[in-house]
Amino acid sequence: MAGMTVIVRTIARLLFPFTFIFGAYIVLHGHLTPGGGFPGGVIIAASVVMLFLAYGIERAQKRVGFLHAEVLESVGGLAIVVLGLFGLLLGITFLQNVFPLGTLGQLFSAGNLPLLYLGVGIKVAAGLILIFYAMLFAFRGGEE
Amino acid sequence: MSLELLIQNALLVFLFVLCLIAIELKDLLYSVIVLAGASTTLAVIFFMLQAPDIAITQAAVGAGVMTVLFVIAISRTRRQE
Numbered sequence: 001m002a003g004m005t006v007i008v009r010t011i012a013r014l015l016f017p018f019t020f021i022f023g024a025y026i027v028l029h030g031h032l033t034p035g036g037g038f039p040g041g042v043i044i045a046a047s048v049v050m051l052f053l054a055y056g057i058e059r060a061q062k063r064v065g066f067l068h069a070e071v072l073e074s075v076g077g078l079a080i081v082v083l084g085l086f087g088l089l090l091g092i093t094f095l096q097n098v099f100p101l102g103t104l105g106q107l108f109s110a111g112n113l114p115l116l117y118l119g120v121g122i123k124v125a126a127g128l129i130l131i132f133y134a135m136l137f138a139f140r141g142g143e144e
Numbered sequence: 145m146s147l148e149l150l151i152q153n154a155l156l157v158f159l160f161v162l163c164l165i166a167i168e169l170k171d172l173l174y175s176v177i178v179l180a181g182a183s184t185t186l187a188v189i190f191f192m193l194q195a196p197d198i199a200i201t202q203a204a205v206g207a208g209v210m211t212v213l214f215v216i217a218i219s220r221t222r223r224q225e
Contacts, residue, residue, distance in 0.1 A: 026200070034196035039204050046208035053212070128209055135216050 004054050012054035019047035027121035031110040037120025044121065045128035057136060069129045076123025083112055083119065152192050159185045170225045176214040180207045 026033075027040030052060040087096030095112070102109030162182035169175040183206025190199040 035200050036197070039197075039200045042201070042204040042209055046204065046212070049209075049212050132212065132216070135213060135220075138220075 009054045012050050016047055016051050019050070020044060023047060023121075023125075027117055028107070028114065030117035030121075031113040032105065032107070037117040038124050040117075041121040041124025042128060044125040045132075048125070048129060049132050052132070064129065066130075066133055069126045069133065073123055073126035073130060076119050076121075076126060079119030080116065080123070083116055087112070148192065152189065155185055155189050155192070159189065172218050172223055172225055173215070176211055176218065179214075180211045183207050183210065 023040045023043035023046075025040075026035040026043060027037060030036035030040065048064060084095045087098055088094050090096070090098045095116070097111035097113075099111040101111050108114070159182055162178055162185060166175045166178040166182060169178065184203060187199045187203040187206065190196075190202055
């Protein structure tokens, strides 16, 4: 898939940091405001995919390749499982909270929920980029 | 009938009309864009029904990712129905 016109490229380049930071805000404030891991991860993936579509897939693949997305998705899934097993080892059940709770309304509060949302956000963002790659290159081998 | 209920019913009718247009259009790329508009309208309705969590998810998935996936699928197949 080739790149688009210079208008689309400029708008995508200017809009990318704001979209990315909004997605990171949704992920990090998942325990305080509406949102959480899944919507924030989807917004981050949408910002990266917007850049891909504007600049063409060949140029984008050098920055965020298939392997990067796959490794990041595995890291996100691993973070969720390790956090759950941490609670299982020290607490009573899977995903039992073992961290201090803090005060209500602060950013660093709610025990292991922010870390869990961070893992879910990374996993969802990398997974959606992987779905994008898979749909783009689905039957590539058959054509060549 | 209060103003909020009136706006909500108008949005529901608008959503129905947008979905009908998306079904009836022969150019699939236009149909996908109209479907993204319908998804945004549904997000506003969810927000008015006091479910902001679902509204954020609906707006991000419906207008962002779903549109991109449909556009890729159209670019790999035919554009006209």
